[in-house]
Amino acid sequence: MAGNSFGTIFKLTTFGESHGEAIGGIIEGCPAGIQLDFDAIEIEMQRRKPGQSSIVTQRKEQDAVKFLSGIFEGKTMGTPIGFVIENKDQKPRDYSHIKDTYRPSHADYTYDKKYGIRDYRGGGRSSARETACRVAAGSIAKQLLKDIKITAYVSGVGNLQLDKPYADLDFSEIEKNPVRTADAEMAQQMEAYIGEIRKQGDTVGGIITCVIQNVPVGLGEPVFDKLHATLGKAMLSINAVKGFEFGSGFEGTHLKGSEHNDIFNEDGSTRTNYSGGVQGGISNGEDIYFKVAFKPVATIMQKQQTINSKGEKVDIQGKGRHDPCVVPRAVPIVEAMAALVLADFWLLNKLSKL
Amino acid sequence: MAGNSFGTIFKLTTFGESHGEAIGGIIEGCPAGIQLDFDAIEIEMQRRKPGQSSIVTQRKEQDAVKFLSGIFEGKTMGTPIGFVIENKDQKPRDYSHIKDTYRPSHADYTYDKKYGIRDYRGGGRSSARETACRVAAGSIAKQLLKDIKITAYVSGVGNLQLDKPYADLDFSEIEKNPVRTADAEMAQQMEAYIGEIRKQGDTVGGIITCVIQNVPVGLGEPVFDKLHATLGKAMLSINAVKGFEFGSGFEGTHLKGSEHNDIFNEDGSTRTNYSGGVQGGISNGEDIYFKVAFKPVATIMQKQQTINSKGEKVDIQGKGRHDPCVVPRAVPIVEAMAALVLADFWLLNKLSKL
């Protein structure tokens, strides 16, 4: 068994190692009759792909999605949508420096111990390259969801925090700056800081906030598949994520019930939204919002001590083209995973009552 | 569909409304041949049950687990373990005050909208009473895991935070105080504070930290069922949880890669443990540790404005016996969910390689 699938009805199953011939996936459960907008899919892929700005990795990957099935004359057929993303950038590189070496805070050691074998060429299955498949599938999920608006943005890079409530931000700023934050001034600070980190050969962590608007009441399948629990798993399954909180989150633990309860308006909406749009694991129609914590990328351009597979001490130094900060490129991944969760619950909810 | 199951191989499926005749569940995939310690199960149930101290709800529930199958002469048989927990405390109460009323920050509104019907007697399926089934199943999972030690404790109540690293704490303190924190002095402060909150007819949130020790390398099924992602979902599925972070968590986002990377010792262990015992979604043999945020309980003994099912404004005031702070009783639930996750991955990992 391996956890390569996500979702119950609208389900994505992925395959692929970072340096294999291709990665790809199968989307099951997408209803028939959706007229796909392939440009919209392409735009999402562009947002995630390397080399799009000076503050992300300079690797050149095309990340073109080739759909092989499930679509006929531009429309979904209800049958599984198979797709591949070929590795165009497969120049024969020298990986001898990491072949037997376990990079610190990478998955080299754990994969080797679990499976007794690993594809040492750049992370193999544990590489974040796999998330390209999530973005491809998520962009189709977004088209299914139509009226539901999913917006993610960078709200923290190192100690730089965009602390304003999301309602006070201008989301149209997000795609105007390479950091993908929702504030022009903060964008400049963050960009400068990431540039500095990069010159140091170092990396830095960050936070992404995601807001989901126009959500119908009723999404989520308690008790175990609560909406926020499934969103949490979706986010925590993204490479480098260390934490997830929604609504009042960790801050909410300091509050009293009398402060935290969301009082109803007569139309069923609530005056405050500490609940983050979810009550009892089911969407209540208010905005869903949550934060996702990303650790600093483990590959740094500095010399580090580590061990090889024989348990001998060796030195290692990152080569090639890596991200100094992962959050700008993770924004479309967070949105894609949110879309997968919502699409699945949106379909399931059609079966809740007669 | 409804999300009533947790796990792939070692799988718990639960049923039950808070005021029905019984709640219960089925545990599938527990291997045959485990000599069960029923006293150990009973102890876990006692830790979760209401009425155990002055700072938790004074409801009297026996929460006796009755096993109906899967066990023969004290040993698991490999067949599904069915169990029920009967509601002994079913005195006919008056629920007319909430029958048509949606309690603020409860699941009344969302259940009613999703299903068009709800059991208004005390929360129905959304009640935390359901977690008794998790504790019953988790206590069996713990017995399967034997050498793996799972310890949770309260590390925050309102603004009172137990900030010391877990390694500096004395876990033997936890069960000595009603708050279940791992420090005698902090226990007194927290207990006093919860008592005060209770007198106010109010409630307060809190944080639970969980530490898992003696974990074998190799647990977790990337890419979607990463160990920490599944732990996160497990915790977020517990009533009132608003956030989850593991290892360096949200704090880790402030660090640089050069600070955050866990450098290997020659035996494969690491000098630091920012990774929280998980790398690439797979356990690396170091301690797993994580924090879980709980919001303040929504039922307060103060008058609040709300609406009824007709959308009319009405007043509501909590009656009966509710927890002023949920975290003391949530400690065994956190441990139980962690045990379910680990038991499942422990079994799955036996199939990773030939």
Added chain:
Amino acid sequence: MAGNSFGTIFKLTTFGESHGEAIGGIIEGCPAGIQLDFDAIEIEMQRRKPGQSSIVTQRKEQDAVKFLSGIFEGKTMGTPIGFVIENKDQKPRDYSHIKDTYRPSHADYTYDKKYGIRDYRGGGRSSARETACRVAAGSIAKQLLKDIKITAYVSGVGNLQLDKPYADLDFSEIEKNPVRTADAEMAQQMEAYIGEIRKQGDTVGGIITCVIQNVPVGLGEPVFDKLHATLGKAMLSINAVKGFEFGSGFEGTHLKGSEHNDIFNEDGSTRTNYSGGVQGGISNGEDIYFKVAFKPVATIMQKQQTINSKGEKVDIQGKGRHDPCVVPRAVPIVEAMAALVLADFWLLNKLSKL
């Protein structure tokens, strides 16, 4: 893992050994809002239960279903429906004669080898008593399906075959005779034959035919979960079943395509129905019909040679009250399993297209 669940959305999970305190199950995915007819459930249970006529086992089991959750004021709530069937007939019997003995053509040997332990009191988990849970769940599925009519009847007992096409039979005869065949004269012959077999202390096999009428077009989820494939698995999972064929079945292998093809009428119906109501794994609106083969019950009242767990030869002779022919009581089980399959596909089909 153990295969205790059936269905994807409308899903039944069962537990229980034949001589434990109770058997039972959980029905997930039943939509909210169904006003249940409990008398109808009771009638189905009566059809399956032992002791109903002179040609079935004379064991006295009440088989009363106690619903514990998921139903409020007579209506389904969308939450899981937990139920138990208690064993009232638990008189302390002597099982020493089979404790270490493997009964021929029973599951004693295989369970013991697979799990290293077995509940030797009457078959344990492998007992057909478990099918009572299927009938309980199936009777709810039938109520969900409303307009779809599922009718099973005995079409073979030993060499006695009811060979007429089902369209020429009078289904109102079925419940008028203890054999549950659809022909009054054949009923007498079969009843007499089963009585004779019983006097010999022997048992005999039989065939059940099932017809499903008024099926909407579109049920079934190819390619692996074809409607007939899932029906086949459902039937083959019933104790003692050795074969399944639908539509033209094994006879159809002798035909030519020019004879076998079902030519369309202008309204989409077909002139013939060799397809058995299923084309490409999806219902086409015609009647679904299939046959299920049951082997003779393994427990006979004659002395047989067998082995014990040490591999020593021992003699064994059936005691107690067993069915000389299983098919009369299996009729409601076949219907129940068919109902579970259709209910699941009926719900899934709501998600096929936008």
Added chain:
Amino acid sequence: MAGNSFGTIFKLTTFGESHGEAIGGIIEGCPAGIQLDFDAIEIEMQRRKPGQSSIVTQRKEQDAVKFLSGIFEGKTMGTPIGFVIENKDQKPRDYSHIKDTYRPSHADYTYDKKYGIRDYRGGGRSSARETACRVAAGSIAKQLLKDIKITAYVSGVGNLQLDKPYADLDFSEIEKNPVRTADAEMAQQMEAYIGEIRKQGDTVGGIITCVIQNVPVGLGEPVFDKLHATLGKAMLSINAVKGFEFGSGFEGTHLKGSEHNDIFNEDGSTRTNYSGGVQGGISNGEDIYFKVAFKPVATIMQKQQTINSKGEKVDIQGKGRHDPCVVPRAVPIVEAMAALVLADFWLLNKLSKL
């Protein structure tokens, strides 16, 4: 949702329409460390592919499997094995004659009604071309199972029946004749008969028998996932299958228990094998054997009346290169599906007891 997956741990998920760019699949749960024999895979693909003899379709499909992931330096890595089979034979053909026409006893009508759209080019998702993915995955399953020997052969073509018990046949004959029957003389008769049918522009049904030898005791997961029930579903999910029986099958219904019971030898083996190697849903170590019924192929080279999507009567006549009898090419598909079932249960059984 769509039923595109088969298996619980060793799991195949497929995609693809017959005339799309490629079909393919993902194999999950294959343990790491298997040194793959790619020639063996190729041989299985050759056995299934069109154009291999004069009695099968003359279409030229290469059916070359391209593995994209999960394999490194010839060994499985434990990660998902993605693969594609490209359609080389994509010459632009004229499908206007079937675009709006529903071919009799095909899936055109049901797919169109279920999804509201279909790929009319040659059957789309309902085409048997999809079974190439099953053979590819099954050939890997066979390599995992090593010592278990799976042998299928044609035992019926129209009225020509190979009635000898399998133990009296010479399996080495099977691949020596284009019919894939296990008897040289019968092979000639069957070949001649199929040739004749082909000249008539007609098709004919047939039967495949499969024998599985050297099976360990303990495979199968009762109660719903009994070994024979899952084998039955596997077979019934193959295109054109109408029936499945194992062990004594439908014939066994005529027997008495005293005749049918398999008496044990002292080593746990049985003198007879009416059980077909399965008792209580679990393998008992004896040979597993079963029969699969295939209807005649629906596409015939004769004029037939049918309807179009407007419900108008139209004539249709098969064009191109179709199989007059499907069973010779279905032999490797039956074996592949059997291998998938056994591989999954073989892995699951490792978790049955401590």
